[in-house]
Amino acid sequence: MLDDLPMSRRQVESVATSDGAVNIWDGSIRSGKTIASLLRWLMFVATAPRGGELVMIGRTRESIARNLFGPLQDPALFGPVAAHVHYTSGAPTATILGRRVHVIGASDAKAERVIRGMTVAGAYVDEITVVPEEFFTQLLGRMSVDGSRLFGSTNPDSPSHWLKLKFLDKLSALPHWRYWHFTMEDNPALSRQYIDQKRTEFTGLWYRRFISGEWVAAEGAIYSMWRPARHVVPWASLPPMRRLLAAGVDYGTTNATAAVLLGLSEGGRLYLVDEWRHDPRTGAPRLTDGQLSGRLRSWLDEPHLPAQPEMRPEWVAVDPSAASMRLQLYRDGITAAAADNDVGRGISLVATLLAERRLLVADRCRGWISEVSGYSWDPDATEKGDDRPLKVADHSLDAGRYAVATTEALWRPHLLDPVGLAA
Template sequence: MLESLPLSRKQLESVATSDASVNIWDGAIRSGKTIASLLRWLFYVAEAPHGGELVMIGRTREAIGRNVMGPLQDPALFGDFADQVKYTTGAPTGTILGRRVHVIGASDAKAEKVIRGMTVAGAYCDEVTVLPEDFFTQLLGRMSVEGAQLFGTTNPDSPSHWLKVKFLDKLDQLPHWRYWRFTMDDNPALSEDYKARKRIEFTGLWFRRFILGDWVAAEGAVYPMWDPDRHVLPWGELPPLQRIMAAGVDYGTTNASSVLLLGLSDERDERGRDRSRLVLVDEWRHDPRTGAPRLTDGQLSDQVRAWLRTAHHPKQVGIPVEYVVVDPSAASFRLQLHQDGLASTPADNDVNRGIALTATLLAEGQLVVADRCRGWTNEVSGYSWDDKATEKGEDKPVKVADHSLDASRYALATTEALWRSALPDPIGLAA
């Protein structure tokens, strides 16, 4: 298997020396840390002690399926071993090298109860910083089998994050921990041209965290890479679309209500290669603060449904909107839509993950916006981090003028499984 993987010296060293109770791979995007950690996890599963369970943990089971099981099942990466990894995305268990593995989503504080009482012989944690602290603490306490080990990856976060403050900053006091910090230069699969492009595309916070691999506090603009000349397209010149995957809906009563349509373009370069992008195609917005009348849920439903039936592309007519993704707190509006015959889906409202997806897509030129989306383009340049939250070690944007941004975030995060593999150069925040 090692012969089939182009591994750097640091990757090989991390695989060879990750023999501690807790082993953490940290660093930039596309830095090779995930491949190294997965290779080590395969070796561990092959000889893991019995008498306890093997667990793989991420923000959701779908995230584990995408970020971890998918690569493990890729023969181009892991050769014949890929056939020994059996998993259906969303399932509670899978099989690796004949051993049953529990797949656990840990998206909130309630997740801690999932592993309470479990005896763990081995754990793999995808994106450790998105796990609740109580869950991680409980997991460490569950690893009571002799020889039990944990393997985890993460991108950098706030320097006040619990993982850094309570563990990474105290490694000299934790002899049973091992830690490796990766940059893109540690991934031999990346070309110099690719690395140069990424260093240009990302700016501010995202450059320091995603490219340099630094743990830095959020400050200033949330999307400093935003460039109207690069990211805005005249609606009349929109590229052809393969599909419109979602209408993201942010619901308001006294505040604005916004609906953003997320499409996937059908584009080719001069050599005929796929160059599809995500496109915010069109926007509907109703804002009582600008003098518009306040609407009941029924009136709002009527207007949104009527707008969804209109043309949203200058040349293609009748493209169906596949999902209506609604602010999860808007229970009354979702009920109204249901009563009016329109099914909806509660949105994925992990704010930081949605922001990170949006930032990465903008930086890589994989998200563009039609000039019809005026609410979105008006909000994006002023969208800033909350200084008071930063002082507490939290990444939170200021909750002002963000309704259209929230609507697009709902659409992007909730439909990620649909668009990620459809992009010619899929993004990977944990790679």
């Protein structure tokens, strides 16, 4: 298998020496860490001990399908072995080399209950830093089969993150752990042009974490890559849209209620195409849920695209804490989904899309544009190892994030690689 897959010396070294009870790959984006760790996982599954379950874990089953099974089932990466990896996105189990593998989403602390009582012979954990500490601790305790192994990869996070503080900083006291740090130069599939492009696109926190691969605290502006001249487009010049995916809605009573529409263009870019806001702090009257619902529904029925006035959003994703508003919308004929409100992941997703210019913003989204430059990290939360924004002037930003994060499974397969997009 190694002969068929072009790999760097660093990747080969990590595969050859990942014989610990716990084996962790971290580093920058597109650095080859995931491919190396997945190759090692395949090798382990082929000879994994019996008497326990095999599990693959990530934030959600959908993210596992995208991040792990997508590469595993690609013959260009894993040759004929890819035909022996069988998984349908969203399913609770997969089959790899004839072995049943449980596929588990671990998006919150309650997820650790899923593996209580389970005996685990082998585990692969995707994006370890987004898995709750309680789940990871429970998983380590479940791996009691002789010869059991855990493999996992992650991008760096805060230096106060539990994985860094409790494990990576104490590797000298953990002789059964193995750890490798990767940079983009460790991926032989990347051209120098691509690496240089990424280095110019990302700034601040995202540069240090995603490009340099540093465990660094969040501080200052969140979307430091934001440039109006680079990211704002005239509404009248919007390109044709393949789909108008969703309206993300952030709900407020004394604060603003904002809705932002997300579209996927025929050319493979995401656009925030239109926005509606009702803000009592600017002199607008306070409205009941019924009144807000009525105004929002009227706006949703308006034309939102210059060349496709008939197109309407396929989904409405509302702040999950706004149960009363979702109920009101349902009574008024709109089935609204509870938005994905994993704040850290959503911000990271939007930041990456902005940096790569795979997300642009129409000038009709005035609230979003006015909020983005001042959006900053909360220094008190940073001291506790938590990446959390200051809750100030963020209603349109939250609405846009809901639309982007909640519909990722819909737009991700159609988004062009950033190399294919004009600068």
